[in-house]
Amino acid sequence: MERKLAVEVKGLEKTFKIPTEKRNTLIEYLRNPLDATRTKKFRALKNINLKVNEGENLAILGNNGSGKSTLLKVLAGIYQPDKGTVSIHGVLVPFLELGVGFHPELTAYENIFLNGIILGMTKEFIKKKFDEIVDFAEIREFLNLPLKNFSSGMQVRLAFSIAFMSSADIYVLDEVFAVGDIHFQQKCRAVFAKLKAEGKTFIFVSHAPDLVESFCDRAILIEDGEIIKEGKPKEVLAYYSRS
């Protein structure tokens, strides 16, 4: 059966200009207004070609600084490609960080709405899902407590619970898996399994080999901004740990 494409990346290039000296004030610019040469070019992504099918779970492996997060940010629409195209079919919700926009001074109740709306939900939608979020995070008795009084584990639990209420087709995750205690992690895995069964697409960066192996259908390995290996998670993991 022909599967539909969820994400297609063609010839993607991303280059950053790294200033050899940081110029963030006007004086620094005025001193040398025409001098644009004091930057180094850094090719973060080189000719990336990638297809992800609907319902597929893709793991992205690679060392720190290899370009994984840059790729995720391009997929999330935060960075624009310099060259090449990125087509997304469906609603993509990125979780490059859990609890985006969380404010420590606001109560859990307020933060649920703040974070949910930033993630692209409507207020109506959150109201409908509110009880589900609170129960999943197990924080009902602390709803009116400012977030700063939450333990970090509780904050992450709350963030996770909001995140997976969003009705996305494609989830992009940057190492946000191992959250909470063992009891909560089991709940999370159950959610992933459920979403996977519903045919959602996952693209995630992870450094946890067991998770990549058990959860993903395919893996790619990125080194210096290039995909150097692609295949079954087991093969790619073996290649990665060897090199």
Add this chain to the structure above:
Amino acid sequence: MNRHGNNIDLWKEFFVTDFKLRYKHSTLGLLWVIFKPLALFTVLYFVWSSLFKTGPEFALYLLLGVITINFFNEGINFGLQALFNKAHIIMKINFPREVVVFSSVSIAVINFIINLGIFTVFAAFGSLHTNFEGLLLAFVSLLSLLLIILGISLFLSIQAVKFHDIRHLVELLLQLVFWSSPVIYQLEVLPETMRNLVLLNPLTHVLSLLRTGILNASHITPEMWEKAIILLFASLLLTFIGHLFFNNKIRKIAEYI
């Protein structure tokens, strides 16, 4: 998901959250919104009325000027910092970025509306000469002012991310704008060369239309309406240009941060 509905929710959420946080940890809370312009007004009023002979109508003239220029200052300041203050969110998720500029400027709008309420209380004791036409003229001039603030904010919010010290420069320029607008003085008292300079400042026209509309509606002339319409279209053009600039640069904003 309904992205359009979300944009409105997003605007409201940023707006309500920022408003709440701004005054959360101050003892006087929201009172600061009215206290600041009122304090400025009181100082200016006593200095001015002890230096020169001023009638009671001057108090309203001054108060209206002070809260209007305060609106402009706050609007520019909040708009300027909008993207910068939301950098941590911008780096993590994609949403229509202009929403943060709109929501920041909205805080200045609310502050201004609260201050207009205070003005109305004061005006009840003074002499207010307005009518429907006057209120309409005042509305058009304030709408122009809002558009001017938006246009400048759309431009500055991007620049503030690239040049961190631009807000100090803007602070300086806002001082200049304050003194080159007839807030505390009347245009007529200026020597002609100075007056011609001050007339180049669009805020001069906003203030004169607004004051005529609210304090002196019987003196509205057709030329004033002409001026108001020109001002409105010029402000619209400015917002449009600001928006073009914003759209052009915003795609790369995450790289500037």
